[in-house]
Amino acid sequence: MASISPLATQAGFGAFCEALPPEAQASAVAARLCAIGTRVELARGERLGCDREADRLVFLASGAAKLVAPVAERATTAMPGGQVLSFHFAGDLVALLRCEVGACGGNLGLVALSASALIVFPAERFLDIAQQDPAVLRAVLTRALQALHRSRTRVMQMGHKSATARVADFLVTMADRLAGCTAGPCCFTLPMSRRDIGDALGLTIETVSRQFTELREAGLVTTEGRAKVCLADVAALTRLAGRPEPGARPGPHKPPIFDLDQQQG
Amino acid sequence: MASISPLATQAGFGAFCEALPPEAQASAVAARLCAIGTRVELARGERLGCDREADRLVFLASGAAKLVAPVAERATTAMPGGQVLSFHFAGDLVALLRCEVGACGGNLGLVALSASALIVFPAERFLDIAQQDPAVLRAVLTRALQALHRSRTRVMQMGHKSATARVADFLVTMADRLAGCTAGPCCFTLPMSRRDIGDALGLTIETVSRQFTELREAGLVTTEGRAKVCLADVAALTRLAGRPEPGARPGPHKPPIFDLDQQQG
DNA sequence: CGCAGTCTTGAGACAGATCAACTCACGTGG
DNA sequence: CCACGTGAGTTGATCTGTCTCAAGACTGCG
Numbered sequence: 405m406a407s408i409s410p411l412a413t414q415a416g417f418g419a420f421c422e423a424l425p426p427e428a429q430a431s432a433v434a435a436r437l438c439a440i441g442t443r444v445e446l447a448r449g450e451r452l453g454c455d456r457e458a459d460r461l462v463f464l465a466s467g468a469a470k471l472v473a474p475v476a477e478r479a480t481t482a483m484p485g486g487q488v489l490s491f492h493f494a495g496d497l498v499a500l501l502r503c504e505v506g507a508c509g510g511n512l513g514l515v516a517l518s519a520s521a522l523i524v525f526p527a528e529r530f531l532d533i534a535q536q537d538p539a540v541l542r543a544v545l546t547r548a549l550q551a552l553h554r555s556r557t558r559v560m561q562m563g564h565k566s567a568t569a570r571v572a573d574f575l576v577t578m579a580d581r582l583a584g585c586t587a588g589p590c591c592f593t594l595p596m597s598r599r600d601i602g603d604a605l606g607l608t609i610e611t612v613s614r615q616f617t618e619l620r621e622a623g624l625v626t627t628e629g630r631a632k633v634c635l636a637d638v639a640a641l642t643r644l645a646g647r648p649e650p651g652a653r654p655g656p657h658k659p660p661i662f663d664l665d666q667q668q669g
Numbered sequence: 670m671a672s673i674s675p676l677a678t679q680a681g682f683g684a685f686c687e688a689l690p691p692e693a694q695a696s697a698v699a700a701r702l703c704a705i706g707t708r709v710e711l712a713r714g715e716r717l718g719c720d721r722e723a724d725r726l727v728f729l730a731s732g733a734a735k736l737v738a739p740v741a742e743r744a745t746t747a748m749p750g751g752q753v754l755s756f757h758f759a760g761d762l763v764a765l766l767r768c769e770v771g772a773c774g775g776n777l778g779l780v781a782l783s784a785s786a787l788i789v790f791p792a793e794r795f796l797d798i799a800q801q802d803p804a805v806l807r808a809v810l811t812r813a814l815q816a817l818h819r820s821r822t823r824v825m826q827m828g829h830k831s832a833t834a835r836v837a838d839f840l841v842t843m844a845d846r847l848a849g850c851t852a853g854p855c856c857f858t859l860p861m862s863r864r865d866i867g868d869a870l871g872l873t874i875e876t877v878s879r880q881f882t883e884l885r886e887a888g889l890v891t892t893e894g895r896a897k898v899c900l901a902d903v904a905a906l907t908r909l910a911g912r913p914e915p916g917a918r919p920g921p922h923k924p925p926i927f928d929l930d931q932q933q934g
Numbered sequence: 935c936g937c938a939g940t941c942t943t944g945a946g947a948c949a950g951a952t953c954a955a956c957t958c959a960c961g962t963g964g
Numbered sequence: 965c966c967a968c969g970t971g972a973g974t975t976g977a978t979c980t981g982t983c984t985c986a987a988g989a990c991t992g993c994g
């Protein structure tokens with residue numbers, strides 16, 4: 405079972421503070437945020453559900469996790485673990501909507517792909533405190549916009565992309581997130597199963613497997629064991645993924661697109 | 670062409686201020702935000718592109734619009750107007766990423782579905798000013814999270830839902846947003862074409878049309894002319910859409926799920 | 935009234951899902 | 965250390981839903 409340690413001095417909080425804007429790291433706001441956080445450890449496969457009443461903000465201090473939504477009624481046939489909405493890695497700030505059924509299907513959960521350390525915050529109180537330091541609040545906003553950007557990109561893919569393009573895009577994204585690599589060759593270990601990949605991409609496990617085989621035969625990818633993959637040419641995969649190329653400009657990422665809808669209340 | 674009126678006293682700014690938190694409406698922050706906004710009117714079909722250098726924040730004072738991304742290279746075959754990322758209506762705050770090619774394909778655009786009045790802000794300066802009033806910044810964050818919620822919901826749909834479920838979900842969403850209706854019968858006028866719907870749902874225009882026909886034959890939908898639709902039973906469509914039902918609770922919407930990724934820079 | 939573009943309907947093609955073996959990696963216990 | 969078993973992954977054959985291509989019908993506008 406998940407073990408809970410209420411001591412704010414434990415490992416994990418340090419990583420959280422480092423993720424805050426530099427000028428806020430030693431501030432009272434940082435301390436107060438830590439004070440309302442609860443450290444949780446999840447073993448591989450363990451699940452942190454959402455709260456019934458309140459939204460939660462979860463900082464992933466270490467490890468890897470998937471955000472899942474239970475599949476509505478029957479969907480098609482498969483999908484035991486529910487739809488995978490996104491993958492998360494150390495340093496991510498994830499949020500779990502309260503359980504009341506929302507458009508997403510409510511009852512979201514964060515499932516550890518590998519042993520993970522989390523800091524769980526009540527979202528409402530977190531934002532109340534963060535609001536006192538505009539820099540912190542803005543940092544949270546920036547992350548929200550990045551998440552939105554990723555999600556939008558996802559929508560485009562799911563919209564009308566072939567299985568090959570989706571898998572290629574997935575690999576390119578993972579190369580970036582897991583190995584910090586956006587061009588050339590690179591190797592890394594995937595923490596998630598083929599089933600997770602399929603669930604995230606809207607493909608079956610068989611189709612994912614076939615795509616890996618094709619990429620292998622094309623010489624773009626080699627695999628070792630279940631999890632280790634080496635990409636021969638990230639740029640080529642990016643092309644396959646149907647993404648407009650990052651252009652000549654190297655350098656890190658562009659900030660996000662965003663789009664903020666109206667509350668209809 | 671789009672006409673630009675730099676006078677901050679014009680219509681549109683009022684709607685913008687009303688969208689701010691009550692306590693901020695008469696504040697200096699509100700006035701300073703208006704001061705950096707530019708009013709733009711778009712006729713049906715006109716396009717507001719993104720800026721080359723800076724992100725833009727766009728408040729949709731009146732009308733309806735679609736956010737589009739140019740389709741990468743060739744995609745499959747069709748999609749003249751590019752992929753539709755989202756639809757927006759009066760009161761929405763939309764943002765346009767700078768043109769530099771991002772993962773979304775860069776070069777986003779906002780295309781008016783009907784005559785619209787917009788207020789365009791430079792995002793950077795907008796946030797600098799908003800940062801001085803935590804309530805305003807938090808309001809922006811709230812909207813971002815709602816947008817993320819919608820986008821996530823979208824991902825789930827695109828992931829593995831049948832054409833029928835997608836169209837049903839689309840109609841339910843529009844009933845909510847255009848007629849404020851979440852159950853029972855309701856009528857409204859769709860500002861977008863079948864092509865736009867298809868582009869947004871990742872379906873062809875023909876498939877969308879066939880789904881409308883099926884829903885019509887099932888007695889769930891009647892249409893009048895091209896744009897007017899009447900839904901006989903929103904709850905039944907919600908079920909068809911594969912969404913878990915909103916439950917017995919009536920009442921307005923739940924706040925959003927969210928999920929904030931890490932900056933990898 | 936007639937044209938142009940949108941929408942609808944139909945027939946055939948194809949990508950990916952489904953069902954069903956089979957193989958392999960990896961952890962266990964002899 | 966190696967045989968073994970379990971579950972993940974791969975591969976193959978078939979089936980289905982959606983796209984594609986091709987007419988046709990309607991809406992709405994000039």
